[in-house]
Amino acid sequence: MLTPASSRRGFLGSTGALIASAWVPRVLAGNSESSGKKLFSAMGIAAPLTKAAEMKTAGADFLTESVGSFLVPDQPEAEFEKNLARLAASPLPILACNSFIRPPHLHAVGADANHDLILEWSDTAFRRMKKTGGKFVVFGSSGARKIPDGWPKEKAEAQFVALLKAMGPLAEKHGITLVVEQLRAEECNFINRIGEGAALIRAAGHPNVRLLADLYHMACMGDTPADLKAAMDVVVHMEIAEKAGRTLPGVGGDDFRPYFKVLRDSGYAGAISIEGKWTTEQVAPAFKEIAKQANEAV
Numbered sequence: 001m002l003t004p005a006s007s008r009r010g011f012l013g014s015t016g017a018l019i020a021s022a023w024v025p026r027v028l029a030g031n032s033e034s035s036g037k038k039l040f041s042a043m044g045i046a047a048p049l050t051k052a053a054e055m056k057t058a059g060a061d062f063l064t065e066s067v068g069s070f071l072v073p074d075q076p077e078a079e080f081e082k083n084l085a086r087l088a089a090s091p092l093p094i095l096a097c098n099s100f101i102r103p104p105h106l107h108a109v110g111a112d113a114n115h116d117l118i119l120e121w122s123d124t125a126f127r128r129m130k131k132t133g134g135k136f137v138v139f140g141s142s143g144a145r146k147i148p149d150g151w152p153k154e155k156a157e158a159q160f161v162a163l164l165k166a167m168g169p170l171a172e173k174h175g176i177t178l179v180v181e182q183l184r185a186e187e188c189n190f191i192n193r194i195g196e197g198a199a200l201i202r203a204a205g206h207p208n209v210r211l212l213a214d215l216y217h218m219a220c221m222g223d224t225p226a227d228l229k230a231a232m233d234v235v236v237h238m239e240i241a242e243k244a245g246r247t248l249p250g251v252g253g254d255d256f257r258p259y260f261k262v263l264r265d266s267g268y269a270g271a272i273s274i275e276g277k278w279t280t281e282q283v284a285p286a287f288k289e290i291a292k293q294a295n296e297a298v
Contacts, residue, residue, distance in 0.1 A: 039264055039294040040238075043287050046275040049083070052092040057284035062095040064239075064273045068102045070094070073124040073197055080128050087132060095206035095271060096136035096179075096237065097129055101144035101258060108141070108163050109156035109190065110148040115163050118144070122167055126174040136237050137171070138212055140181040142188035156190060161203045168206025179212035179237050183219035194223045210236040215259055216276065219243040225258040231267040241276030242289065248274060250284045250289035260297035 008160045044062035049070065052063060054082065067073065070083050087094060106121060107113045120218050129137055136149060139145075149157045164180070171178045191197050197211050211234040218228065220243060228235075241247065242254040 006148045016159045039173040040272045042271040052090045056091045059287040062093050064096045065094045065097040067097045067125050068099045071128040072119050072124050094132045094134045098138035100139050101141040106144050108145040109159045110151045123170050126176045129176050130174040136179050145190050147190045164204035164209045170208045171208035178209050181212045182217050184217045194227050198234050201234045210234050212237045214239040216241040225262045229262045238272040239275045248278045248286035250285050257293050257297040260294050
């Protein structure tokens with residue numbers, strides 16, 4: 001079980017020492033066939049730390065927070081230490097942080113690509129993520145990776161692979177996994193299909209650079225369970241929301257069981273995080289719906 005907040009406070013000193021990885025053993029350890037029908041090692045939600053108590057009551061095992069607002073790579077260490085102290089008192093751990101590269105001057109691709117600056121940002125983010133006791137930094141970052149008008153896609157792909165190759169050792173150094181997320185075409189013009197993301201990750205060839213499979217973006221782009229199956233060699237984390245309005249599972253009635261069956265058949269042993277539009281009252285039913293569909297996906 002997840003360690004209560006009261007027993008974690010001792011891990012954090014005034015200098016912001018590491019929060020022990022024992023925080024989230026069930027979240028990170030995965031599960032096995034011996035656990036019966038259970039598919040996901042844990043279920044969480046993208047929500048700020050201020051909502052931790054509400055989300056725990058609703059059934060969340062962890063939170064997905066924001067690199068920009070929680071890890072604050074552009075702020076002095078003292079500002080991050082304040083967030084770390086808040087986390088030590090939280091009833092829920094942070095497993096992942098998204099909204100990775102937000103500063104508008106940082107570009108992964110194009111003529112203005114500035115990988116050295118991105119790597120400085122990444123090193124700080126990864127180092128601070130390690131201090132949270134979490135695992136994943138999510139690389140969506142539509143602005144940073146958007147292909148400029150007139151820039152060849154082939155060049156963008158080569159630039160992005162080169163960046164991932166450089167990020168891999170940084171992530172490994174800090175015990176973090178960088179997970180690339182496909183984005184629907186309305187949000188970004190690069191890496192819209194799960195197969196595109198998987199191909200770039202394979203080309204990067206580093207074990208600390210993997211893929212996040214987001215069932216919302218997959219549905220928006222027409223990715224099928226077969227597409228998910230073809231990418232499972234690099235998938236280590238999942239996100240979920242319904243296609244229409246990015247609502248929570250159970251609101252519109254989307255059927256995720258064909259995708260869940262792929263996960264089960266592929267031996268997926270990770271967590272799943274809700275990332276969508278929600279009210280607090282919808283969260284508990286959404287976790288129940290995910291668990292129900294996962295149990296039925298056999």
